[in-house]
Amino acid sequence: MVDDKSALQVAPRVLSETADATVEASSGPEVEVSIVIPCLNEAETVGICVEKAVRWIRNQHIHAEIIVADNGSLDGSCEIASAKGARVIAIPNKGYGSALMGGIAAARGRFIIMGDADDSYDFLALDGFLQKLRAGCELAQGCRMPEGGGRIMSDAMPFLHRWWGNPMFSLLAQIWFGAPVHDVYCGLRGFSKELYQRLDMQCVGMEFAVEMIIKASLLRAKIAEVPITLYKDGRQTRRAHLRTFRDGWRTLRFFLMFSPKWLFLIPGSALMTAGVLLFGLLLPGTFFIGQVGLDIHTLLFASSLIVVGFDAIAFALLTQVLASAMGLLLSKPMLNRLSDRVTLEGGLLISAVLLGFGLVLAAYAFFRWSSVGFGALDARIFVRLVITSTTLLTLGAQIALGTFFLSILNLQRRR
Numbered sequence: 001m002v003d004d005k006s007a008l009q010v011a012p013r014v015l016s017e018t019a020d021a022t023v024e025a026s027s028g029p030e031v032e033v034s035i036v037i038p039c040l041n042e043a044e045t046v047g048i049c050v051e052k053a054v055r056w057i058r059n060q061h062i063h064a065e066i067i068v069a070d071n072g073s074l075d076g077s078c079e080i081a082s083a084k085g086a087r088v089i090a091i092p093n094k095g096y097g098s099a100l101m102g103g104i105a106a107a108r109g110r111f112i113i114m115g116d117a118d119d120s121y122d123f124l125a126l127d128g129f130l131q132k133l134r135a136g137c138e139l140a141q142g143c144r145m146p147e148g149g150g151r152i153m154s155d156a157m158p159f160l161h162r163w164w165g166n167p168m169f170s171l172l173a174q175i176w177f178g179a180p181v182h183d184v185y186c187g188l189r190g191f192s193k194e195l196y197q198r199l200d201m202q203c204v205g206m207e208f209a210v211e212m213i214i215k216a217s218l219l220r221a222k223i224a225e226v227p228i229t230l231y232k233d234g235r236q237t238r239r240a241h242l243r244t245f246r247d248g249w250r251t252l253r254f255f256l257m258f259s260p261k262w263l264f265l266i267p268g269s270a271l272m273t274a275g276v277l278l279f280g281l282l283l284p285g286t287f288f289i290g291q292v293g294l295d296i297h298t299l300l301f302a303s304s305l306i307v308v309g310f311d312a313i314a315f316a317l318l319t320q321v322l323a324s325a326m327g328l329l330l331s332k333p334m335l336n337r338l339s340d341r342v343t344l345e346g347g348l349l350i351s352a353v354l355l356g357f358g359l360v361l362a363a364y365a366f367f368r369w370s371s372v373g374f375g376a377l378d379a380r381i382f383v384r385l386v387i388t389s390t391t392l393l394t395l396g397a398q399i400a401l402g403t404f405f406l407s408i409l410n411l412q413r414r415r
Helices: 046-060 077-084 096-106 127-134 159-177 193-199 207-218 244-258 260-282 296-326 333-341 344-371 379-414
Strands: 013-016 033-039 064-070 087-090 111-114 139-143 189-192 223-227 287-289 292-294
Touching (some): 033 096, 064 096, 111 127, 111 193, 139 207, 159 207, 189 193, 193 207
Parallel strands (some): 033 064, 064 087, 139 223
Antiparallel strands (some): 287 292
16 A cells, blocks of 8 residues: 555656566557556565566466556665566655556556555455456455455454444445445455546545445446455565554545435435424424423524524535536436526525515514513514524525535536
8 A cells, every 4th residue: 555645646657667478468469457556665565466466467378467556665666566577657646546546547458456565465366356357347346354255364454444444334335325345445456447437536545445436336337246365464664554543534534525415415304304394383382292392492493403404405415516526426417407407596586585584574573672662572472583583594694605606616517
């Protein structure tokens, strides 16, 4: 794995190429498989990985190439990889995703198999990936977890990753996105170059692996799991690039951004519906449930539910439009039609109606107050007027601001 900072685009530069036609197939028949290995200061293990990949290619008698996408190694990793038979590509922009983007962009194969350079994956055992890809699968996802038929050797995976992080995120991917995988984090996977181009990958950090799974699932791509064995990595003097809590939080944040329906739309709709129903029951007067009477205090909570629910629904729409414009979320025709119909003029008209009613109620409440010399009023009536007025004014203002922002996002989407 490599460091995970910085920009989206890379301009790969070839540092070296092996002349071995069996491995590179730089001239002659079409390259069937490109093995892409991201690397950052992996001198202890990258040579072993390349050696195994070379042996696997020769054992399979296929036309393939090995690409080491180097992210700025200073420990001789490039020279070792090149000497062992890889084509080394320099990727100046930092990040695990950046390295893979650059390596895949330089790949000539119809199929891509990617795996880390730390010797935790066995590059001699890639048969299952090639079989799945040749059979028509667009993404062959490695699975280290026993739930998916994989195997984790002793001390190969940290305790929190094994029993909490990986199972939790894999389950979320299954529920939220329909991903048919048990190991969303596994970095050993194969996919077709055609699918990769359709995915329009954007993430330059560790989220790259998760982005691929989510987008492929949303596209309803043909996905299959390949059980593999995870070995303890071969590093002796360097620690792993992965950081448990930092990368776990970044993955969770990415999941949340990718799931506006589950995180915002559905909860927001439920909150707003509950708020409107409760508001309707309490607006005429006290509502009794048995011996319990619900009055203006509950009405105020109902108002809050309406406002918060509306905010969540609006945020779901705005998040979807923005993420689609950025290429993070796949564009949805239904959503595009909806956002096109929510015009600035229409939103401002609805906003004006709500603001108008709110101002009328506010003026009436003020008139009632002034009629008694700004003295005491019946709280059950007066506060109902004020709560209704402020709710309408708040929704009116939010609709106006939301439609202004949506119109700006639509300009970006249509460019």
